[in-house]
Amino acid sequence: MTTDRPSSDGRSPIAPGGESITSTEIPAEKEELDGHTIEELSDYLDDDCTPPDPSIDDSASCRIALIDLRRLRRLSVAFLDDAVDDRPGQEEAWIPGILSRIGLSARAGHDLPLTPPSDSGALVMTEGALRSLVRATGDAFPGFLVGRVELVGELTSADALLSLQVDVDILHGLPIREATEGLRLAVIAALRAHTLFRIGRVNVVVRDIHRGPAPA
Amino acid sequence: MTDGSIAPPRPPGPPGAPFEGGSDRGPAGLPVVGTLDLDRAGDATLTARAADGDVKAFTVLVRRHGPVLRAYAIRVLGSATDSDDVVQDTFVTAWDQLPKLQNTSATKSWLIRIATRKALDRLRARRDHADVDDHDVAAPDVDGPARQAESSERDIALQTALSALPEDQRRTWLLRELGGYSYAEIADELSIPASTVRGALARARKTLMTQMEGWR
Numbered sequence: 001m002t003t004d005r006p007s008s009d010g011r012s013p014i015a016p017g018g019e020s021i022t023s024t025e026i027p028a029e030k031e032e033l034d035g036h037t038i039e040e041l042s043d044y045l046d047d048d049c050t051p052p053d054p055s056i057d058d059s060a061s062c063r064i065a066l067i068d069l070r071r072l073r074r075l076s077v078a079f080l081d082d083a084v085d086d087r088p089g090q091e092e093a094w095i096p097g098i099l100s101r102i103g104l105s106a107r108a109g110h111d112l113p114l115t116p117p118s119d120s121g122a123l124v125m126t127e128g129a130l131r132s133l134v135r136a137t138g139d140a141f142p143g144f145l146v147g148r149v150e151l152v153g154e155l156t157s158a159d160a161l162l163s164l165q166v167d168v169d170i171l172h173g174l175p176i177r178e179a180t181e182g183l184r185l186a187v188i189a190a191l192r193a194h195t196l197f198r199i200g201r202v203n204v205v206v207r208d209i210h211r212g213p214a215p216a
Numbered sequence: 217m218t219d220g221s222i223a224p225p226r227p228p229g230p231p232g233a234p235f236e237g238g239s240d241r242g243p244a245g246l247p248v249v250g251t252l253d254l255d256r257a258g259d260a261t262l263t264a265r266a267a268d269g270d271v272k273a274f275t276v277l278v279r280r281h282g283p284v285l286r287a288y289a290i291r292v293l294g295s296a297t298d299s300d301d302v303v304q305d306t307f308v309t310a311w312d313q314l315p316k317l318q319n320t321s322a323t324k325s326w327l328i329r330i331a332t333r334k335a336l337d338r339l340r341a342r343r344d345h346a347d348v349d350d351h352d353v354a355a356p357d358v359d360g361p362a363r364q365a366e367s368s369e370r371d372i373a374l375q376t377a378l379s380a381l382p383e384d385q386r387r388t389w390l391l392r393e394l395g396g397y398s399y400a401e402i403a404d405e406l407s408i409p410a411s412t413v414r415g416a417l418a419r420a421r422k423t424l425m426t427q428m429e430g431w432r
Contacts, residue, residue, distance in 0.1 A: 075431060079394070080291060085286060095278055098304050147265060148320075171250050173249035
């Protein structure tokens with residue numbers, strides 16, 4: 001990854017003032033670095049030193065600065081890594097605190113009518129619950145994991161037209177077309193079983209394919 | 217979570233059907249090639265589910281990213297004090313913002329950005345109380361909690377060098393090197409001109425390169 005190749009010589013290929021350089025903030029630095037700045041060298045490092053710039057690569061002082069910059073990068077990475085608490089299960093302690101503070105009801109969305117309006121009362125299901133039903137239906141298929149569930153339609157009456165897009169991850173090895181069609185039909189069946197909505201388009205979109213675990 | 221042992225899938229079909237994987241058939245007559253659980257899902261899928269209200273998917277994100285967020289908070293704050301609070305505040309805010317999140321494929325950097333704001337807020341609050349004008353980060357607390365014990369002498373040297381930097385240089389460096397911010401994003405986050413970011417970062421790197429000379 002790094003290119004700490006030894007110096008051929010220390011000469012600068014750039015005559016002073018021969019190149020226009022955008023940053024003029026630290027003139028002393030440019031003299032030290034054969035017309036370059038630490039910023040430029042950092043950018044060069046960010047780009048993995050490509051395309052090669054001979055005015056940097058052939059400068060001994062630039063090469064030394066690049067070595068120092070790389071070292072600082074490694075220290076920065078270690079600096080962060082070393083602060084990671086690797087005691088197993090430590091992060092579990094945060095979860096109750098976080099869950100106690102998040103607004104679950106905010107995700108419920110609108111109430112969707114399950115029955116026609118009546119004087120005796122109303123049966124409704126939240127959008128969140130409907131999404132949850134679709135997720136549970138899809139997740140029950142081994143090798144599937146449902147992602148986003150998008151509800152499409154003006155779901156203001158019990159017999160409204162409901163269309164869906166269901167994003168899924170799928171395990172490698174399943175016949176994708178057959179499997180997604182099976183899931184699609186199961187989602188439709190679940191919606192028919194639990195709601196009176198007319199079911200429009202139900203699209204299943206495979207977002208990711210996971211390799212199975214290595215054979216034992 | 218190891219993938220070596222696959223829990224028997226639970227198809228939505230009739231209970232009691234044999235289901236061992238391999239060539240057995242699952243729901244809709246599909247072959248069973250294993251199961252996908254949330255721990256194996258990518259951030260994009262988990263984030264989409266969490267946006268739809270799936271708390272379990274959200275807790276997987278907490279477990280997955282919490283430790284690095286905490287490490288980042290420790291480094292930005294200069295000590296472990298308040299770092300757990302920053303992590304928890306970050307996830308509470310993340311939950312609220314999830315439904316509006318457009319790009320679910322960059323979850324980690326999105327969380328880092330929330331954590332940055334939480335940490336900077338804490339630093340501002342500290343400074344307001346402590347009545348110091350520039351050095352909002354104390355020198356590292358070497359005798360601090362036991363969880364800091366893993367900080368090596370090298371990390372302490374870097375923390376000390378950082379804490380001696382002027383505020384704009386220190387923050388710019390932390391956001392760039394540990395937070396992965398671009399120059400423009402730093403300018404935006406810290407409300408300073410992009411040219412100031414470039415200069416501050418170059419000076420910070422120069423100083424740290426010198427201060428950290430000799431550390432590997």
